[in-house]
Every structure is written in structure tokens, then in C-alpha cells.
Amino acid sequence: MEVLNASDAKREFGELLLKAQSAPVGINKNGKPVAVMVSAKEYEQLQALQEAALKVEIDAGLEDIKQGNISDGHNVINRLRQRL
Template structure:
């Protein structure tokens, strides 16, 4: 991952955009990370990965069945 200072990013914004097409660009201010610029493709991949189910479909099905069968128990415990 490339790194650039906030001042350089401001002065060379077009170059930062070009760099982001190849790899994420870390922007630093006073020695700490303040932003990361990524390409639209990389952003889409990240959001798709985040939206993917974290639990396998079979486990989700089993949980739904369990909730359905034990609904009255869960409602009683919730009171």
C-alpha cells in the first residue's frame, strides 16, 4: 500500500487518483493515517465482501427453524 502525506495528496491529487487505480493509497497527517483512497473496483469488492452472509446458509436455516419451534419459550423468557 502506497503512503503519501496530506499536503502532497492535496498538491498532487490527480496523481493520488492514478495511484489508487493500482493499489490503495494511505494518506497521513502528522504521522498518523487519516484516509485511504481506493479504486471503485476495490471499493465494490470490499462492500460486496461485507454484505456477504457471515453465517453459512444451512446454519441460518437451522436457526430459523429453532426460532420457529421455540417461539413461545423465547417470548416467555423475554418478559
């Protein structure tokens, strides 16, 4: 992944937009990574992956509820206290 410092990214923003269409471009400020620019298509794909992962976790939680694999808050707190 190509990485630019923030001032270069600002100065070459048009070029940065073109580069981001083909591959992610990292942006550093004061030598530290602060952002990554990606194409709109890649962003949409990332969002879809996140939504799919969240749906899997929600479905697993709902299945736990159906099977009775739940604990009330007091039991959870008591188990945590016992660990300490």
C-alpha cells in the same frame, strides 16, 4: 502500500487518483493514518465481500431461530449478571 501525508495528497491529487487505480494509497495526517484511497472497482469488491459476510451471519442467525436456539432478553441479562 504507498503512504502520503495529507498535504502531499492534496497537492498531488491527480497523481493520487492515478496511483489508486493500481494499488491502495494510504493518507496520513499528523503522522497518523486517516484514510486509504482505492479504485472504484476495488471499493465495489470490498462492498460485495462485506455484503456476503453479512448474509452468512444473517443466514446463521435465521438457522438458529429455526432450531430454537434463542433466548429472551431476561434470560440473557440474568446470565450476564451471574458472570459478574
